[in-house]
Amino acid sequence: MARSLLHSIAIACSAASLALAISPGFPYGSEKVRGVNLGGWLVLEPWITPSLFDNTGNDAIVDEYTFCQYQDTSVAQSTLEAHWASWITESDFEAIAAAGLNHVRLPIGYWAFEVGPGEPYISGQLPYLQKAVTWAGNHGLKVIVDLHGAPGSQNGFDNSGQRMDYPTWHSNSTNVARTDAILKTIADMFKDNPTVVPIIAPLNEPAGFDGSDVLSVIKQYWRDSYGNIRYPYGSSQQSNTLVLIHDAFQPLSYWDGFLTPSDNGAQGVAMDTHIYQMFTDAGNAMSDDDHIQSACAQKSSLAGFDLWLIVGEWTPAMTDCAKYLNGRGIGSRYDGTYPGSTAVGSCTGLTGSASTFSSSFKTFLRKMWEAQAIAFESAGAGWVQWTWKAENADEWTYQAGLQYGWIPQNPEGYEYPGICD
Numbered sequence: 569m570a571r572s573l574l575h576s577i578a579i580a581c582s583a584a585s586l587a588l589a590i591s592p593g594f595p596y597g598s599e600k601v602r603g604v605n606l607g608g609w610l611v612l613e614p615w616i617t618p619s620l621f622d623n624t625g626n627d628a629i630v631d632e633y634t635f636c637q638y639q640d641t642s643v644a645q646s647t648l649e650a651h652w653a654s655w656i657t658e659s660d661f662e663a664i665a666a667a668g669l670n671h672v673r674l675p676i677g678y679w680a681f682e683v684g685p686g687e688p689y690i691s692g693q694l695p696y697l698q699k700a701v702t703w704a705g706n707h708g709l710k711v712i713v714d715l716h717g718a719p720g721s722q723n724g725f726d727n728s729g730q731r732m733d734y735p736t737w738h739s740n741s742t743n744v745a746r747t748d749a750i751l752k753t754i755a756d757m758f759k760d761n762p763t764v765v766p767i768i769a770p771l772n773e774p775a776g777f778d779g780s781d782v783l784s785v786i787k788q789y790w791r792d793s794y795g796n797i798r799y800p801y802g803s804s805q806q807s808n809t810l811v812l813i814h815d816a817f818q819p820l821s822y823w824d825g826f827l828t829p830s831d832n833g834a835q836g837v838a839m840d841t842h843i844y845q846m847f848t849d850a851g852n853a854m855s856d857d858d859h860i861q862s863a864c865a866q867k868s869s870l871a872g873f874d875l876w877l878i879v880g881e882w883t884p885a886m887t888d889c890a891k892y893l894n895g896r897g898i899g900s901r902y903d904g905t906y907p908g909s910t911a912v913g914s915c916t917g918l919t920g921s922a923s924t925f926s927s928s929f930k931t932f933l934r935k936m937w938e939a940q941a942i943a944f945e946s947a948g949a950g951w952v953q954w955t956w957k958a959e960n961a962d963e964w965t966y967q968a969g970l971q972y973g974w975i976p977q978n979p980e981g982y983e984y985p986g987i988c989d
């Protein structure tokens with residue numbers, strides 16, 4: 569008994585002193601992360617900017633890969649450059665800071681760094697990544713640099729750059745080696761600026777749901793990324809940059825102990841989980857009260873995890889009604905236009921411009937926003953909403969939420985503080 573108590577004290581002490589050995593650019597764990605994603609900027613997403621896709625007049629253009637492949641390169645390039653220069657500017661960083669947020673998460677694709685032979689991708693995003701970091705610094709915001717697309721696609725989603733039925737990143741060691749090299753580049757770019765870039769996410773949403781082949785590659789990739797991000801100066805000197813790994817759609821218990829201090833002394837690692845309720849038929853069919861209860865239930869289901877836990881994507885939207893949300897040319901489960909789905913109701917008034925939203929829908933969005941912010945702050949290290957702006961899906965955007973009042977001007981300004989009690 570006494571011996572095991574001493575033993576646990578010794579472990580606790582070494583964990584505590586390890587935790588002190590680095591000084592992150594943000595007090596993760598004591599101050600809550602409150603942030604927003606800059607989706608659809610440096611990685612195109614058809615549902616965030618449907619006009620860019622519709623303007624091509626080509627239905628085969630469904631992601632950034634085909635955007636560059638199936639139209640004249642100079643047209644694709646000039647469209648992308650105009651988009652990068654206008655979709656997000658310094659005034660967005662100013663507005664994000666004014667809304668009381670402290671982080672932005674910035675998705676970027678591997679093709680910003682390196683395009684392989686035969687790949688149609690157009691690069692030119694890096695100057696905007698650099699500008700974003702400067703603008704964030706100007707307004708006191710922290711940037712999570714998030715590698716959102718890897719060679720071969722890590723999940724087959726259009727937001728990885730390339731939509732496909734079965735992703736091919738994990739099954740090809742050349743793809744993984746290229747991604748490792750890009751992570752080294754990213755870590756090197758920001759290793760001396762942890763105040764503005766305190767944390768790097770080595771890969772968004774790898775397809776752990778495809779099974780153990782993917783999971784074993786991912787676990788090794790997270791370990792290699794740990795080395796690349798935490799030791800960018802070589803093996804003797806650590807950086808102050810945190811590594812934000814994603815749960816690969818596994819239950820948190822799957823990751824118990826992984827890259828914690830008890831795992832070879834690892835430190836400076838945080839876990840990213842994404843929480844959406846609208847990508848199943850059952851989720852779309854839930855009542856408003858069930859959606860709120862499901863959000864509140866995260867208060868206990870996310871609690872007690874052994875790494876800093878950040879909910880890096882979530883939204884007050886509870887239907888898949890937004891045009892192209894499931895992919896360009898694919899319909900919605902909610903209104904039954906998605907293959908195999910059963911209609912719950914009409915999407916009219918539930919997506920698009922908030923000027924068409926009823927006051928009861930806006931009240932529901934407010935409750936959903938608050939229930940999730942409360943649950944995620946109670947259980948974990950904070951949250952980053954998806955996403956700051958979209959052309960025509962206001963139910964998803966922080967910007968419209970602020971404008972139309974379902975997101976508080978100050979993220980602590982709850983109207984329903986007891987919603988999860």
Ligand SMILES: *[C@@H]1O[C@H](CO)[C@@H](O)[C@H](O)[C@H]1NC(C)=O
Pocket residue numbers: 684719720740741742743746
């Ligand atoms: C593996 O991926 C690389 C690109 O990263 C590609 O050139 C190569 O053809 C792929 N190998 C196979 C067997 O598909």
